[in-house]
Amino acid sequence: MTPQSTNPWSDDALLRALEQAELPSLLVALCQLTGDTSLIDPALRPDIVPSAGAIPPQGGMTAEQQLKAREISFCALRRYRDNGFSVAAEPDQELLQRLMSFIAAEADDTYLPLLSHELNIPEGVSDPDWNLAELAPGRQFRVAVIGAGMSGVAAAFRLKQAGVDFVVFEKNPSVGGTWYENSYPGCRLDTHNFAYSYSFAQKRDWPYHYSQRDDIFGYFSSVAEKKGLLDSIRFETTVLSAAYRATDSLWALRYRTADGEVLEYFNAVISAVGQLNNPMIPDFVGANKFTGEAWHTAAWRHDVDLKGKRVAVIGAGASAFQxxxxxASEVDHLTVFQRNAPWMYPTPNYLEAIPLELSWLFDVIPFYARWFRFFQFWTAVEGRRRFVTVDPEWSKAGSVSAQNEHMRKNLTSYLEEQFAERPDLLTKVIPTYPPGAKRLLRDDGTWARTLKRPNVALETEAIAEFYEHGIRTADGVEHEVDVIIYGTGFTASDFLSSVSVTGVAGRDLHEYWADDARAYLGISIPGFPNLFCLYGPNTNLVVNGSIVLFSELAVNYVLDAISGLLRRDEAAIDCRQDIYDAYNRQIDEGNGLMAWGASEVSSWYKNKFGRVSQNWPFPLIDYWSATSSVDREAYDSVPLRVEREA
Structure with missing residues (x-):
């Protein structure tokens, strides 16, 4: 709907808007809006089956289904308009289940609480059902949250709802975490933006299908401001150490501000430092000899003008890919040093703005943006997981199962189409490893168009060393450049590396982990009572679900743990070693049966020992079930001491 429309609710305007509508979610939204259940006729339900390639438009609805859906949607919108925009009563549980099942028909009853959480229907369905002042009158309980990125903001919001005293420590001058730090050209989501948002703070006016960095950063900033969290965040404050004091079950946090170092005590610590926050720069021979400018994508030099310069980008992963x-069009010449070619999902609308007509519908139709978000969530809830699951009987090189091979053929065909007239490039851009073994990227044809530019060269020879004027490859060729940009990712497996952490009896967390970080549910570690991790070890999602959801679930779990302490008048809980060990054996076994665990290709999913320390290998519903409440049998309790040290 264009802003110039004189009557956006005219019949003609509605018909034009419906041409841009996402129909499956619109039918459900209009049913909730009007109470007319004929809108969710099973005959119109899309056959949402994740494919090895691009997800079909309208969830795979046939042309006949789309025509009928537009007709009945048009009638429903006219009735809504003509009846004075009146909204039906909030759906009861039976109708809500029917609405969800129209999109997620194959979901059994175990999924329904998760789906309700994602919809946030009824409003506030996942809010804490307790308040500290009422649950434990007179009890003091302070929580330190380290980091104000996506997970830290979620933790702060839920702690505030529960009336828990908390402080968030953030090293940067703003919230946003990786979305504050990464401001390189082209930075954007490769997850659909509606799905990359909190269930409790859903946004309907996203400008792009896959939002640019500024929009995502702005979203997190807006949530922190609107939820009243900023006064509880200490910006430009770096946490140096956290030490558990067994005498009174308190954590001593030492942090540095502009005024010096401070020591403060808390009952619990929540680590929300993330995984993608420490840039990884390989130790290339002769790197100190290079006389030009060099930087990592996560520390972009906006003060350096690339126009007319010879530039090298090392890497072809997610950041470099963007x-x-x-x-490319700005520089004089660009050399791309690629170690492993990326697999790409064909995504025609990857760089496109959301049509004005669709944005208008989101704005004026109650519940539509919410159900649209839900539709995106469900199409990815288990995503393409089956396509990257290992078949132990499969032996063909380059894939891990028949379905993975089917995926490989589809993605290869896409590359062959994109590079049909450039066989010299085609041999370089087809990966040799199974799809899913490394991060899958999204492409609308831009990658091929860029690599085919006359001022761009794709180099697959290994880097031997740097020299004064550029990079020398293993074949002896010298590539003269003025600027080197590291698109080499992050030290993702070095969890909490910037903080010294000691637990019971002086146990050093990093010595205990020995560069092989693990945690029960990605949250708890034995010997570190009331230390909780968000987006911790083995909670990264690859082909299914939303990392925002995983962080929300972990936050809810932590809140349940805190409420349990208060109810039982305990000081702390400490994860049992046997539970921790058994859980991590399951994680390792699960990852061994996924493409990223079975393949030997290098990736940020693995630590230096080759163990997958990042990824969650199981269905998303398993994490929902495991984190829905704290299993007290998994923890030892620490009694509350009446007398405390000063």
């Missing part, structure tokens, strides 16, 4: 097309 940077390279964004700067």
């Amino acid at each position: 940077v390279i097309p964004a700067i």
Whole structure:
């Protein structure tokens, strides 16, 4: 709907808007809006089956289904308009289940609480059902949250709802975490933006299908401000150490501000430092000899003008994949040093703005943006997981199962189409490893168009060393450049590396982990009572679900743990070693049966020992079930001491 429309609710305007509508979620939204259940006729239900390639438009609805859906949607919108925009009563549980099942028909009853959480229907369905002042009158309980990125903001919001005294420590001058730090050209989501948002703070006016960095950063900033969290965040404050004091079950946090170092005590510590926050720069021979400018994508030099310069980008992973097309037309010459070619999902609308007509519908139809978000969530809830699951009987090189091979053929066909006239490039851009073994990227054809530019060269020879004027490859060729950009990712497996952490009896967390970080549910570690991790070890999602959801579930789990302490008048809980060990054996076994665990290709999913320390290998519903409430049998309790040290 264009802003110039004189009557956006005219019949003609409605018909034009419906041409841009996402129909499956619109039918459900209109049913909730009007109470007319004929809108969710099973004959119109899309056959949402994740494919090895692009998800079909309208969830795979046939042309006949789409025509009928537009007709009945048009009639429903006219009735809504003509009846004075009156809204039906909130759906009861039976109708809500029917609405969800129209999109997620194959979901059994175990999924329904999860689906309700994602919809946030009824409003506040996942809010804490307790308040500290009422649950434990007179009890003091302070929580330190380290980090104000996506997970830290979620933790702060829920703690505030529960009336728990908390402080968030953030090293940067703003919230946002990785979305504050990464401002390189082309930076954007490769997850649909509606799905990359909190269930409790859903946004309907996203400008793009896959939002740019500024929009995502702005979203987290807005949530922190609107939820009243900013006064509880200490910006430009770096946590140096956290030490557990067994005498009174308190954590001593030492942190540094502009005024010096401070020591403060808390009953619990929540680590929300993330996984993608420490840039990884390989130790190339002769790197100190290079006389030009060099930086990592996560520390972009906006003060350096690339126009007319010879530039090298090292890497072809997610960040480099976005940077390279964004700067290719600006530089004099661009050399891309690629170690492993990326697999790409064909995503025609990857860089496109959401049509004005669709944005208008989101704005004026109650519940539509919410159900649209839900539709995106469900199409990815188990995503393409079956396509990257290992078949132990499969032996063909380059894939891990028949379905993975089918996926490989589809994605290869896409590359063959994109590079049909450039066989010299085609041999370089087809990966040799199974799809899913490394992060899958999204492409609308921009990658091929960029690599085929006359001022762009794709180099697959290994880097031997740097020299004064550039990079020398293993074949002896010298590549003269003025600027080197590291698109080499992050030290994702070095969890909490910037903080010294000691637990019971002086146990050092990093010595205990020995560069092989693990945690029960990605949250708890034996010997570290009331230390909780968000987006911790083995909670990264690859082909299914939303990492925002996983962080929300972990936060809810932590809140349940705190409420349990208060109810039982305990000081702390400590994860049992046997539970921790058994859980991590299951995680390792699960990851061994996924493409990223079975393949030997290098990736940020693995630590230096080759163990997958990042990824969650199971269905998303398993994490929902495991975190829905704290299993007290998994923890030892620490009694509350009446007398405390000063």
